Amino acid sequence: MKFTEFGFDERLMEGIDASGYENATPVQEQVIPLVLQGKDIIASAQTGTGKTAAFLLPLINKIITDPLVNHTNTALVIVPTRELAIQIAQHMEGLSYFTSVSSIAVYGGGDGNAFVQEKKALSHGADVVICTPGKMMAHIKMGYVKLDGLKYLILDEADRMLDMGFYDDIMFIINHLPAQRQNLLFSATMPHKIREMARRILHQPAEINISISKPNEKIVQEAFVVYEEQKIPLIKFLLKKKDFAMVLIFCSSKQSVKQLTRDLQRAGIKADEIHSDLDQDKREDVLMQFKSRRLPILIATDILSRGIDIDNIDLVINYDVPHDGEDYVHRIGRTARAAAEGTAYTFISPREQRKFLSIEKLLGKEVTKAKVPEEFGEVPVYNTTPQRSSGGGGNRNFSKPRRFNNNPSRGNGK
Ligand code: AMP
Numbered sequence: 290m291k292f293t294e295f296g297f298d299e300r301l302m303e304g305i306d307a308s309g310y311e312n313a314t315p316v317q318e319q320v321i322p323l324v325l326q327g328k329d330i331i332a333s334a335q336t337g338t339g340k341t342a343a344f345l346l347p348l349i350n351k352i353i354t355d356p357l358v359n360h361t362n363t364a365l366v367i368v369p370t371r372e373l374a375i376q377i378a379q380h381m382e383g384l385s386y387f388t389s390v391s392s393i394a395v396y397g398g399g400d401g402n403a404f405v406q407e408k409k410a411l412s413h414g415a416d417v418v419i420c421t422p423g424k425m426m427a428h429i430k431m432g433y434v435k436l437d438g439l440k441y442l443i444l445d446e447a448d449r450m451l452d453m454g455f456y457d458d459i460m461f462i463i464n465h466l467p468a469q470r471q472n473l474l475f476s477a478t479m480p481h482k483i484r485e486m487a488r489r490i491l492h493q494p495a496e497i498n499i500s501i502s503k504p505n506e507k508i509v510q511e512a513f514v515v516y517e518e519q520k521i522p523l524i525k526f527l528l529k530k531k532d533f534a535m536v537l538i539f540c541s542s543k544q545s546v547k548q549l550t551r552d553l554q555r556a557g558i559k560a561d562e563i564h565s566d567l568d569q570d571k572r573e574d575v576l577m578q579f580k581s582r583r584l585p586i587l588i589a590t591d592i593l594s595r596g597i598d599i600d601n602i603d604l605v606i607n608y609d610v611p612h613d614g615e616d617y618v619h620r621i622g623r624t625a626r627a628a629a630e631g632t633a634y635t636f637i638s639p640r641e642q643r644k645f646l647s648i649e650k651l652l653g654k655e656v657t658k659a660k661v662p663e664e665f666g667e668v669p670v671y672n673t674t675p676q677r678s679s680g681g682g683g684n685r686n687f688s689k690p691r692r693f694n695n696n697p698s699r700g701n702g703k
Contacts, residue, residue: 290318295325297350303387305346314339316499320473321347323495327471331487332497335477336446337614337651341380344443344473349381351441352416353388360391361414362434364441365466367422367459369449371396374419377445381417392417397424408433422450422458429465439466444490447476448483456486463490503652504618504633507625511659512635512645514671520608520636521552523665527606527634528558528586535579535599538588538606539620549608550588560586563593594619600626605633610641614651634659639669646673 290313292305313321316338323330324347334340344366352358368374371394378394385392393410395418411418412433418425428434442463444450450459472491476483487494504510515523528536540546543564550562561584563575578584580599587593588608594616605624611617617635624631635656637645649655661668 295321295346295350297346298353298388300353300387301346301350301384304349304384307386308342308383310342314343316340316497317343317346319497319499320344323497324348324471324473325350329472329491329494330497331474331476331479331491331494332499333477333479334475334497334499335651335653337647338499340445340475341377342384344445344475345377345381345384348417348441348443349385349388349390352390358416358440359414359438360416361438362411362416362418362436363438364417364443365425365436365439365462366417366419366443366445367425367450367462368419368445369421369453369455371398371421373446374421377419381419390417391415392419395420395424395428397421411435414438422455422462426458426461429462434465436465437467439470441471441473442466442490443473443475445475447474447486448478448480451482451486456482459486460489504621505625505631507630508621509630509632510621510635510656511632512637512656513659513661514637514642515661515665515668517638519661519665519668520638521549523636523661524549524606524608525553525556525558526662526665528553533604534582534585535602536586536604536606537593537599537602537623538586538608539594539611540588540590540608541612543590545608546588546590553586553588558586559584560588562588564590565592591616591620594623599623601629602626603629603631605631607633607635610635610637610645610648612644614648617648617652637671642669642672 292302292310292313297305316332316334320330320332320340320343324344332340334343348364352363366377368377374394374396378392381392393407393415395407395411399407407428408431411428412435414435429436444459472494474487474491474494513523524538538549540549543566546562546564550560553560561575561578563572567575575584575587579587591611602624605621607617607620611620621633624633635645658671
């Protein structure tokens with residue numbers, strides 16, 4: 290689904306374009322229309338599914354199109370950790386860049402300066418406050434936080450907040466909010482205690498369940514961080530190093546499938562290709578050879594990543610990083626089927642690192658980075674530092690902090 294179909298304000302569409310988003314993720318497709326309609330929501334969605342934008346986008350749209358909003362702590366996003374608060378604030382900054390919506394991240398562990406800045410923002414009012422529970426509660430107790438104009442409450446990673454013992458702090462904050470508000474609750478899991486909390490906080494919520502399948506535990510996953518031009522030599526090296534009986538190699542485009550097949554064949558490696566340019570007979574023939582083990586190496590586009598029933602594949606290679614976490618899980622799921630063990634290698638070029646990082650986030654684990662043999666020379670460094678969106682820097686007021694400094698009249702909530 291394209292973002293243009295949600296009917297968002299043009300200023301927000303600019304931020305979406307600038308963030309490089311084209312199509313909505315499944316969780317966004319489900320959540321956004323319901324938030325726009327004003328419904329309360331309980332959604333089970335993990336990190337990596339695009340859940341942050343799923344609530345930020347309709348929130349920003351509502352704030353910029355609602356003439357009655359008083360821009361004084363209109364929305365409160367409560368999260369378990371400062372890292373998540375910072376990450377969401379950065380997201381917010383990117384998406385709201387072309388709008389006048391302001392935001393602030395409020396979290397523990399800052400210095401006196403940060404506290405003063407937070408106090409100023411909370412008493413004069415930012416549109417969106419992204420906070421950790423303990424720090425927000427501390428500010429509320431001081432008495433200067435204006436919450437009477439609040440319209441939206443978002444609890445993100447609610448299960449983690451409860452695991453960290455934040456229940457009382459969250460309820461303290463909620464007891465200071467206007468009763469008339471829209472509530473969104475996101476949680477990776479839905480244990481009983483989350484449902485119980487939801488019952489107390491949400492009003493007739495719509496329930497959304499986006500569960501991502503996890504890869505089979507028996508698959509040994511490794512990744513090689515390389516330059517694009519090192520991929521083909523590395524494949525040849527790996528295929529010669531160990532005798533794999535059945536190897537499935539995935540490429541994201543037909544062109545790469547064809548190129549790689551030619552290169553391996555030229556190197557005397559018995560490999561063949563399957564993709565949508567081949568007619569049905571040819572596809573079936575290649576598949577039959579592979580299944581009957583006459584062909585040890587098959588190179589494929591994603592047409593083979595789902596639903597194809599081939600057991601005993603002992604190695605899957607992702608010649609390039611799959612489009613998203615779901616594709617990754619489906620591709621590597623071709624191995625270690627039917628009680629067998631399997632290995633999955635993924636090659637990551639520098640421009641694919643960000644994509645692989647978000648897949649790791651979705652899986653909830655870091656995939657082991659295998660050592661590339663020294664004879665391959667210098668290899669890139671895997672950069673795990675999250676990329677910042679435009680601007681922001683080390684500033685705690687991520688989204689146009691000028692708003693509360695330059696426009697004090699807002700501080701009266703008028
Ligand atoms: P989240 O699940 O919110 O942590 O998002 C995971 C990653 O997906 C983040 O890096 C987002 O910037 C990115 N993302 C979110 N929505 C989209 C989209 N519609 N298209 C492409 N990337 C997205």
